[in-house]
Amino acid sequence: xxxxxxxxxxxxxxxxxxxxxxxxxxxxxxxxxxxxxxxxxxxxxxxxxxxxxxxxxxxxxxxxxxxxxxxxxxxxxxxxxxxxxxxxxxxxxxxxxxxxxxxxxxxxxxxxxxxxxxxxxxxxxxxxxxxxxxxxxxxxxxxxxxxxxxxxxxxxxxxxxxxxxxxxxxxxxxxxxxxxxxxxxxxxxxxxxxxxxxxxxxxxxxxxxxxxxxxxxxxxxxxxxxxxxxxxxxxxxxxxxxxxxxxxxxxxxxxxxxxxxxxxxxxxxxxxxxxxxxxxxxxxxxxxxxxxxxxxxxxx
Numbered sequence: 001x002x003x004x005x006x007x008x009x010x011x012x013x014x015x016x017x018x019x020x021x022x023x024x025x026x027x028x029x030x031x032x033x034x035x036x037x038x039x040x041x042x043x044x045x046x047x048x049x050x051x052x053x054x055x056x057x058x059x060x061x062x063x064x065x066x067x068x069x070x071x072x073x074x075x076x077x078x079x080x081x082x083x084x085x086x087x088x089x090x091x092x093x094x095x096x097x098x099x100x101x102x103x104x105x106x107x108x109x110x111x112x113x114x115x116x117x118x119x120x121x122x123x124x125x126x127x128x129x130x131x132x133x134x135x136x137x138x139x140x141x142x143x144x145x146x147x148x149x150x151x152x153x154x155x156x157x158x159x160x161x162x163x164x165x166x167x168x169x170x171x172x173x174x175x176x177x178x179x180x181x182x183x184x185x186x187x188x189x190x191x192x193x194x195x196x197x198x199x200x201x202x203x204x205x206x207x208x209x210x211x212x213x214x215x216x217x218x219x220x221x222x223x224x225x226x227x228x229x230x231x232x233x234x235x236x237x238x239x240x241x242x243x244x245x246x247x248x249x250x251x252x253x254x255x256x257x258x259x260x261x262x263x264x265x266x267x268x269x270x271x272x273x274x275x276x277x278x279x280x281x282x283x284x285x286x287x288x289x290x291x292x293x294x295x296x297x298x299x300x
Contacts, residue, residue, distance in 0.1 A: 003076055005040040006069045008033060009048065013066050017055045094279045095124040097133040097145035101225055102267065104247045106146050106161075109293040113286050114279070121279060129199045129224065137272050143280050145270040148202035157273045159287055163264040164242040166207070167255045169232055174254075176238065181259040187214055191237030193228055194218025203265050207240050210263040229253060242267075 011025040012018055012033070022030040041048050048062035058066065096110065107125065114123060126133075126142055133145040134153040149158045168182040176182055176190070192211070197204040211217075220235060222228035225245055232239050233253055242265055246255050269287060271280060283290075 001040065001043050003073065005036060005043075006073050008036045009040055010066065010069055010073065012037060012049070012056055013058055013062065016057075018051075092277075092279070093122045093124060094277065095126060095142040095144075097126040097128055097136055097142040097147065099130050099133065099145075099147050099267075100127045101244055101248055102146045103127060105244060105294055105298070106290075109290055109297065110283065112293065113283060113290060130202065131199065134270065137270055140272065140275070143271065143275060143277055144283060147268060147270045148200075149266050149268045149270070150202065153270070155272055155274065156270050158268040158270050159284065161267045161269060161287070161291055164244060164267055165257070165262040165264050166210070166240045167243055167246070167257055167262070168238055169229070169241050169245065169249065169253060169255045170238040171233060171236055172252050172254050174236065174238065176256070177254050179256060182256045183259045184214060187211060187238070188216050191219050191235050192216055193220045193222060193231045193235065193237050193239035195228060195239075196221055196223050199223050203242065206263050206265045210240065 008021070008026060011021040015021040015025060018030055018033055018037070022028050022033045026033060037049065044061075044065065046061045047059050048065055050057045050059060094114070096107075098106065103125070111123070114121065124142075126136065128136065130148040130150055131152075133142070133147040134150040134156060136142045137145055137156055138153065146161070150156070168176070168187070170177055176186055179186070194207060195204050219237065220231045222231055222239075225241065225248065228239055228241065229245070229249065231237065233250070240258075240263070241255075249255060269284070271284070
């Protein structure tokens with residue numbers, strides 16, 4: 001008995017017709033299919049089907065055989081798939097998280113470093129807020145994250161990538177947009193869009209430390225950068241955002257540097273100190289190379 005006998009029998013049983021099974025399912029000639037079914041019945045030793053002008057009806061033996069035939073065929077297909085997987089090089093998953101927006105700068109560079117490992121590695125990309133990235137690292141759901149140095153993150157280690165200066169973001173028709181740079185004393189009196197201390201605690205602390213001596217308190221608080229940009233557009237206000245936010249601004253919104261020494265916010269690579277993945281060690285060993293690649297790309 002061969003697997004093709006089981007496939008033919010199942011097709012005929014499910015279609016209820018030799019003709020339909022031959023034409024629709026098996027793409028073979030009906031006489032050939034009839035011969036295969038007769039060969040199967042001869043090997044089993046009992047009739048499996050009753051043939052009539054109205055089609056095919058299974059005998060009691062045929063109904064019992066059908067269930068086992070389906071199971072045998074399923075097991076054979078599973079065995080084939082398992083053998084094919086076993087013959088392939090083992091694949092591992094390496095998950096990378098990005099603070100939303102940083103993918104544009106850092107993903108191409110990190111993928112260049114990983115490219116040599118890609119034939120045996122599946123890379124997963126996640127875009128989240130920094131606190132969510134920290135949680136994912138703690139629970140082992142991602143291996144590496146481009147994020148802020150979160151304080152409430154036991155077991156995580158951070159490697160500094162760069163310090164991002166904050167810039168002033170405003171509508172294109174804002175009165176301050178005519179200036180090449182914004183002085184600290186220009187900020188008070190403006191509608192000010194801040195960030196969430198829950199969703200962006202590190203950035204929130206940096207902004208608060210900078211504007212508090214100026215007597216500025218946020219008029220609006222955004223849950224994420226996209227919301228912050230929308231609030232700037234809808235309220236006609238201004239906001240202090242990291243430099244990378246320039247990549248995400250619509251044409252109606254512009255940015256200007258802060259005159260003097262601007263506040264900065266750290267961008268780090270975060271990882272769980274218990275993670276022993278060889279690929280993680282490889283990336284961490286090439287952090288300096290990674291920084292050079294991004295710096296070179298930003299100058300082009």
